[in-house]
Amino acid sequence: GGGSDSDGGYRVAVLAASSQNGYNQAVYQGVEEAVAETGADVDLQLLDGQFDANTQLSQLQNTTTSGDYDGVIVVPNDGPGLAAAFPLAQEIPVVTVLNPIGPDIEEMEPQVEGVVSTVAVPPSEAAAKQAEGVAEYCADKDPCKAVLLVGQLNAPLDVARRDAYQGVLEQHDNVEIVATVEGNYDRDQSLTAITNVLQANRDIDAILSNADQQTSGAQVALQNAGIEPSSIYLTGGGGTKDAVTAVREGTWKADYINFPVSMGKAAFEQLHNALTGEDVESWVDADAVGDVEPYATKETLDEAPDFGGEWNG
Amino acid sequence: MPAHTTPAATRALFFVRDYAVLILLVILLVVLAMASPSFFTFANLMNIANQNVPLAMIAAAGTFVIVSGNFDLSTGAMFAVGSVSAAAIADGTGNPWLGLLAAPVICVALGLVNGVAVTTLRVHSFLATLATSLVFSAIAVMVTGGSLITVTVDGFTDLGRLRVGGVFIAVIVLATFVAVLWFTLQRTLFGRHVFAVGGNADAAELSGIRVAKVRICVFMLSGLAAGLAAAIAVSRISSGQPQAGLGMELEAIAAIILGGTSIYGGVGAVWRSISGVYLIALIGNGFDIMSVNPQLKDLVTGVIILAAVALAAVGNRRR
Amino acid sequence: MPAHTTPAATRALFFVRDYAVLILLVILLVVLAMASPSFFTFANLMNIANQNVPLAMIAAAGTFVIVSGNFDLSTGAMFAVGSVSAAAIADGTGNPWLGLLAAPVICVALGLVNGVAVTTLRVHSFLATLATSLVFSAIAVMVTGGSLITVTVDGFTDLGRLRVGGVFIAVIVLATFVAVLWFTLQRTLFGRHVFAVGGNADAAELSGIRVAKVRICVFMLSGLAAGLAAAIAVSRISSGQPQAGLGMELEAIAAIILGGTSIYGGVGAVWRSISGVYLIALIGNGFDIMSVNPQLKDLVTGVIILAAVALAAVGNRRR
């Protein structure tokens, strides 16, 4: 890359899906920590994708054409869309976090020339594991009524998750999906949706959500309806501090934990390897970078009493 | 040339035109009550009322803004600032009421900023409030650094969650707020001035009305509503985050216009906006309790809005 | 006129008022060129131009909509329908051009729906297009089932990615489109009628202009732009998904008004909207190439919009 400082340091761009979002903040924090740990002379620049696929595509193009940067870490808004920036104008390494770049959102090995490493988990695989937790809880209940609380059903990623949830739960005849609602990654909207669902189905056994913010909203809805949250299988995704506490206290039965700080660290490590000519892992399993079992329950968390979650949002 | 219409038929047409949104609201209520036994219960109706308190407040105050011939595109951003400030202050001081009170106070100040920007820059409020909304959301982000503030202070959730005799406090607050605003718009000097400013600002000025002052007050009222709404919402979910309120400004404006308030200013009513809010809310509730594919919700909402509009157009058919 | 301003000073004031957005654009260009050596390079400027082609197209056609006194809040949704249809058709038939052509054709049809809804329902287009936008986005979701359509057909990405002599084809398409629209608005019968309809629809009607027809055409033009924009964008990322275009309608309207086109209709120009688009784009680009905290971007954008507006207000200072 042409952007190397004269004294041999590196300039790295971090393309956040949105710089105003806790998850992305945590990834950036991980990158910063890794920079400090490696002791490398690295100049980091955070770019805000504003949750907009087009903005981020522009940013990726800008950073790779300007010649100012030696490497890029990106948290894609739209992995398939970002593929349009490849092949890059200049050959600099790109590490992607959370989502792969390329047409297949389930394929973790680099799909386009230029991406050296992907720090992520196939979304369907993770969703399926979450759903298996529900099936297990439901094993001796017939019928076992489940509600799916998914992000946005016009977003391919969430649609893939919903399909994975359905795929697993349909294999268990005792599990009945009584409603599928959108939570929009928002506590208030999830509160509304679950409150409404409870009007028609007071006797639900499980709420399966892909995001902790949504689960928090569902929890309030249950409490308002006079249902003890711990009396049903309540689970979320993300591993926020609130979520970890809720699982420890038994309010939620489980949570699918993400490790955004560790993912950021891993991403920078791989990028640094690429820059310094060392071996690069083309896929870093994001479920394996943390200190605890990602499919967390009270039991698994009891084994790691110091773990408090890597982010809040 | 159209045939004769009797006075009775004309009156019926006018009724349909003037009360299209209410008629549709009633139709939807009946349809949902027949479709699902869980719909027409006190608990469900109370829930619907409660869930939409924040939006209804913003729409009620927004009616003043639209009637005065303005737009407030910053209500969503003010709501975000209110949310994070309430959470941050409650969390920081440990005093729940201080936090909840901060939201309306701060948002009234932001409304003042809007009002002053609109009146001194002499720019259409659409653009001015779009610009201030960017500034406000940036402030919300900076207050929190982008992440979530969870409030665990005792009593913080009372405003949003408690009930008095089965009725949510929030609903009571909304009912009071709407009653006061309704009265203000219809029966007070200020309300008349709002209509006059929106209908013909030049004539209002020549009638001795302080047009700029009326405009500023209207934006402050909108801020007050956004702040109150934020306090209720943040108390309900006991956490504040900078994305809160995203898109709320457009939802509120859509509800206001759906109710039949003229986008050109000078004509409108608070009850119309409330009807608009709950018309859209009923659709969402129906989808959730009947477990219909949520991907169709937008489609149905769009079609019902067009139906309301078409109904109102029936009475206007003739030139 | 103020007693003591010379004609020259008055002319300068009017110049500032009329060209505020251009002045700000130039100032920003100079500031950025001085602040960062990477800014004022052909590659960077070409990138900025290319990246904003879809938005600029929608804003250019949106100028007609706003000048005619209307709003089109469905451009984002039309863009989404265009994107998924182009991807689905190209993927299904294996013919890249058929897919890319489908987007504008389908979107013109959607624009026709908007136009007919606005004119027959006699409702303000703000509400009508808000309703149709819900319907359109639902259609986009249904086309794909909510998931992504990846196109691997050869040649599909040419439109979005190829260059001719260093210049992106997309930029050439935009330049042509803008030139045609500019000419149409300023120099054709249709353009004149668009101004008349927006300036005073009654007067236009009285003068024998088919107001409804002009409105419908304007919405179809807006659809055409959304479709072309979708074709370029979808070709660039070689995949179509239903959230594409989210919020684009408001970005376009903001750029149009920022440029100085009146929200009341009757006044405006295509070049203004393009300037508005690129003014906002420059701010974003500046943040990316300079090491500034991106959380401040919204703040700065808001302040610059207010500055543009204040600049324009200078010339209007008098009562």
Next chain:
Amino acid sequence: MGTVHGSGSVEGGAPLVEVRGVSKRFGGTQALDDVSVSLAPGEVHAFVGENGAGKSTLGKVVAGLYSADSGRLLVGGREVQRWDPLRAQQAGVAMIAQELSLVPELTVAENVFLGVEEHRLGILRGTLAARFARLEDEVGFGLPPRARVRELRLADQQKVEIMRSLARDARVIVMDEPTSSLTTHETQRLHRLIQHLKAQDRTIVYVSHFLDAVFEVSDTISIMRDGRLVRSAPAMQETKRSVVEGMLGRRLDATFPPRPATVSAEVAPILQVSDLASERGARGASLAVRPGEIVGLLGLVGSGRTEIARAIFGADRVTGGDVCFDGERITGKRPRDAISRGMVFVPEDRHHQGLVLDRSVKENVSLAFLDRFSRHGIIATRDERHAVTDMVQSLQMRPPAIDLPVAGFSGGNQQKALLSKWLIGQPRLVILDEPTRGVDIGAKFTIYEAITALARRGVAVLLISSEHEEVLNLSHRAYLVIDGRTRGEVDPSSTPADEVLFQLFSVADTTLKEQPA
């Protein structure tokens, strides 16, 4: 009501346009009730009637702006099924609307040729200036073709409307009160133009409240009352008195009420203006008005009378001079300060400056003095209703339905609402700018009576009217206004109208000579 064919005075050719048994209803108002008229080629056909009689509605039905509820419309002997402004225009029917309807942001020339632009394949041809110049040669209004209509004053906008109707090359032109803002001089010019058009065998529908003008130009007069046609008859068979009787259903003996008693010069003026100049065009006005006195301003259109009034009231920024009201200096204060001291201003442009058209009569009439009908900011609706009802009834507004939006009232009745709005505050000084614009002859008398009654009660009145007769017959004193300045006084009781015009023009000439370059 049967049809009377009244095209006898002209060649008696087949009617160009014929309306048969047309009715039209707006909500509760029967605007037209079984009306039949026919318009022959080469005739000037006047519609006269009280405010709200249905003249404008009938005109709009002919021009395709309104579709009738029932009845038939025949054009060139053939019944038309679908009729709208474009079809009307294609069939050779054009209209000048009473409430001016122009595109403010387009230029004069663009407005004049709107809808009839010359183009090749949709691309405009550069012939606009030439076409305008040709039309201007015919009419001689001297309008600047490239000025935006928004910047023109009312009278000039009315001329644009007239030019627009001429530019259509129409065979039938409906002119709905084309001269309501024009001076005598300009009215004369229009009348010559009408004669010219008539000679080309075109038909003019002339709607006006100026009966002298009606008799001067028209061949046929159709009298309307309460939505019905009273009769159509050749102008020669009518007299001013017979027309007024037909319109009002009663006789009107005097045109002006007696002038109130003269106020002694010793009484201290309530309004004293010296050397007032404003940003908008007052350039040095000095005048005084005493309580109980009616003082007129006489000037040509564009002379700056409106601007002087606005500057006194505080509506425009004052750049020099002084305004003293009731002994207090109020220079540079805002309208609300003037209002609170008892000074009111009835503006000439009721649509843009006077009324909130979408709101009810009640709300409009009480708007400026709402604090008198409210306690602690809350409106006492019953007091308001009583006061407004009394006020509009005293001016005989029709219909007296104070809850209906102003927009639905006929032009003259809107004017009455505007007057009510200002008189309801029981002011001490009333500035009236064209108070009888668009008002019918019966209602005019009512307004004159209201003005003299004000003076008798001790209210000071500053009267501006382009109908110099009004000023001369009502006021005690009058100032000549030229170029934003007051230029001497005339004694109205001893000065005939043409003498005023002569003075205005001659002083204007000397002014021009005085100013070098």
